[in-house]
Amino acid sequence: MTRALEKYIRPGVKSTPFCPGCGHGILMGLILRAIDDLKMEMKKMLFVSGIGCAAWIPSPHYNGDTLHTLHGRAIAFATGAKLYNPDLCVMVVSGDGDLSSIGGNHLIHAARRNIDLKVICANNMIYGMTGGQVASTTPKGSRTSTTGEGNPYRPFDLCKLVEGAGATYVARFSVTQPILLIQSIKKAILHKGFSFIDVLSPCPTQYGRRNRLDRPDEMMKDLIRRCILEEEIEGLTEEERAEKIITGEFLS
Amino acid sequence: MPSKWVKTPFPKGRYYFSGNEAAAEGAIAAGCRFYAGYPITPSSELMERMAVRLQEVGGVFIQMEDEIASISAVIGASWAGAKAMTATSGPGFSLMQESIGYAAFTETPCVIIDVQRAGPCTGQATKVGSGDIMQAKWGSHGDYQVIALSPWSSQEMYDLTLRAFNLSETYRVPTMVMADEAIGHLRETIQIPSRVEIFDRMKRKGRAPFDSEEEDGVPPMPSFGEGERLAVTGSTHDGFGFRKTDDPQVHARLVSRINKKILNHRRTIIETEDYLIEDAEIALITYGFTARTSLYVVKRLRKEDWKIGMLRLKTLWPFPDEAVAQLGKRVRKILVPEMNLGQVAGEVRKYVPCDVHSLTQTNGEVIRPDVLIETLRRM
The missing domain is CATH 3.40.50.920 (Rossmann fold)
Incomplete structure (x- = not known):
């Protein structure tokens, strides 16, 4: 299976740059599996990313055109490329801080325009590359290098945000739900319009170690335990529901 | 650098144009087919004319959510193969600076017209100034070069905008037209020729898009979708776009070349x-x-x-x-x-x-x- 995906990796790329236990490497593979399933022509694929760990998922590893831009601006760059050459299949892969904090304005406006971009947000709920600072997606109460006493603010629900802004395909899955996530990426690729997938990806190095999930496998197990599908909510108590992460396709 | 003479899309003749209108027409004549912008006094008429003209000539126009998005979309379109531009004034020009640095470092052709107003800050939005001259050169961080031209008439808004595209394509560098409110709003007669000389970026299949044998060379620039599998990054990169963020020689070589390719050719650039x-x-x-x-x-x-x-x-x-x-x-x-x-x-x-x-x-x-x-x- 690994060999089958090798043709999608840029010659000269030797290894992924991610920390042990990071979910981004899994996502990197799952996107390629979706592309492989659909027999997409890499020549016509443009991968745009911003700045941060997640921006390195496509750049320079994927063997299509890759555009590694400025912090927060991936969607704006992608908008220009897609509008001028609509034959390109343009996928934006970037992090939660990049897409929803510094780049939040571009995210909602691209969703409003319903421009045909496939936006995959690798959401590790923290600023990983810069040392684990609080993000707009960090859960309330979580410890980060800038919220030692726990994050006092609520996080964005990115799916609700882009849905409210006008996105026409919206889903959330974790890297611990690989089959569902591959299906979702395939749907996003085939969808004509603004597609958004919030992909939960563990960051043991910066998030886990500050929040009692020291070992990579503990973070994985925690995500497996907490991610449930929308239809599984029924029958849960208020308390049980509070710690769950609802995944699924919210708009398709 | 090969050039070609093309028929101007606007009929030859004498026209009574404001500077902003003339600049838009110069851009269209140069082959500009992508504009992204955000409204700002005193440059807005330029964007309004581009909205109309690009539709007529089959180009792409989009009004973005801010100036950062505008210049970023311009750079994205340029890599997709477009001759692309934006126009703005002081506050918007300030917002664009990080992306202008990106364009300089990734060697992306693009044109920015700054219709300067009285700054600093919001200043006097409808009044004239030319306080952005140093910002044009030094506005983004690090060592890089740009080209900046200064028109003194409606005619030169046309001529120098056209030249800005030619220089930008020739040297793969962000090029600015440093107009001011008085020139942008000045209405006078201009002559539109029947044919103009235009330069297009060089393309060479398989060649490194980010390095050159000469220390001041301009590498060829392919576009997305041509099968060149481009890797474009604003991090320090080698000839084929691989990030080299801890190699002192690669960094020194790249920074040196993007400066020398302009400075060593200044005798042909400067007028x-x-x-x-x-x-x-x-x-x-x-x-x-x-x-x-x-x-x-x-x-x-x-x-x-x-x-x-x-x-x-x-x-x-x-x-x-x-x-x-x-x-x-x-x-x-x-x-x-x-x-x-x-x-x-x-x-x-x-x-x-x-x-x-x-x-x-x-x-x-x-x-x-x-x-x-x-x-x-x-x-």
């Missing part, structure tokens, strides 16, 4: 014009709208037998060092009148041994002839 300079003992060095006042004053004082002439800078960056230095050897005194606190006067002083006087005015108005004459009489 200046002399007026009545042959026997002059006093010279004005001037640019933009102020050059119009200056020429009027020079002609008037010539009638009083003053030995006075004028050098007009059509290119501001790279700075016309040679023309200024030669003038400095010939005259006793130089006066640099400008609608800022002496931004170009400071540059002039680097290259000349003679006295350099600076007439500065930052009141949101153009410099009047009587003010200029009074300053000259006191000198």
Whole structure:
């Protein structure tokens, strides 16, 4: 299976740059599996990313055109490329801080325009590359290098945000739900319009170690335990529901 | 660099155009087929005309959510193969600076027209100024070069915008047209030719898009979707776009080349014009709208037998060092009148041994002839 995906990796790329236990490497593979399933022509694929760990998922590893831009601006760059050459299949892969904090304005406006971009947000709920600072997606109460006493603010629900802004395909899955996530990426690729997938990806190095999930496998197990599908909510108590992460396709 | 002569998309003839309208027409003639922008006084008419004209010629127009998005979309479109531009004024120009640095470092052709207003900050939005001259060169962080041109008429808004695209494509560098409110809103007759010479970026399949054998070379630039599997990054990169963020030699080589490819070719980039300079003992060095006042004053004082002439800078960056230095050897005194606190006067002083006087005015108005004459009489 690994060999089958090798043709999608840029010659000269030797290894992924991610920390042990990071979910981004899994996502990197799952996107390629979706592309492989659909027999997409890499020549016509443009991968745009911003700045941060997640921006390195496509750049320079994927063997299509890759555009590694400025912090927060991936969607704006992608908008220009897609509008001028609509034959390109343009996928934006970037992090939660990049897409929803510094780049939040571009995210909602691209969703409003319903421009045909496939936006995959690798959401590790923290600023990983810069040392684990609080993000707009960090859960309330979580410890980060800038919220030692726990994050006092609520996080964005990115799916609700882009849905409210006008996105026409919206889903959330974790890297611990690989089959569902591959299906979702395939749907996003085939969808004509603004597609958004919030992909939960563990960051043991910066998030886990500050929040009692020291070992990579503990973070994985925690995500497996907490991610449930929308239809599984029924029958849960208020308390049980509070710690769950609802995944699924919210708009398709 | 191969060029071609093409028929202008607007019928040949004389037209009564504002500077902003003329710039839009120059862009279309140059082959610009992508515009992304955000409304800002005093540049908005340029965007409004592009919205109409790009639809007519089959290009792409989009009004973005802010100026950062505008210049970013322009860079994305440029890599998708477009000749692309945006226009703005001071506050928007400030917002664009990070992306302008990105365009310089990734060697992305693009044109930015700054219709300068009276700054700093929001300043006087409808009033004139030329306070962004240094920002054009130094606005983004790190060492890089840009090209910046300075029009003094509606005709030059057309001509220099067209030239900005040609230079931008030739050298793969962000190129700016540093207009000002007075030129942008000035309405006068311009001549649109039947044919114009345009330059397109060089393409060579399989060649490194980010390195050159020459230390000041401009590599070929493919577009997305052509099967070249481009890797474009604003991090330090090797010839094929692989990030090299801890290799001192790669960084030094890249930074050096993106500077030398402009500076070593400055003799072909820089344009200046002399007026009545042959026997002059006093010279004005001037640019933009102020050059119009200056020429009027020079002609008037010539009638009083003053030995006075004028050098007009059509290119501001790279700075016309040679023309200024030669003038400095010939005259006793130089006066640099400008609608800022002496931004170009400071540059002039680097290259000349003679006295350099600076007439500065930052009141949101153009410099009047009587003010200029009074300053000259006191000198």
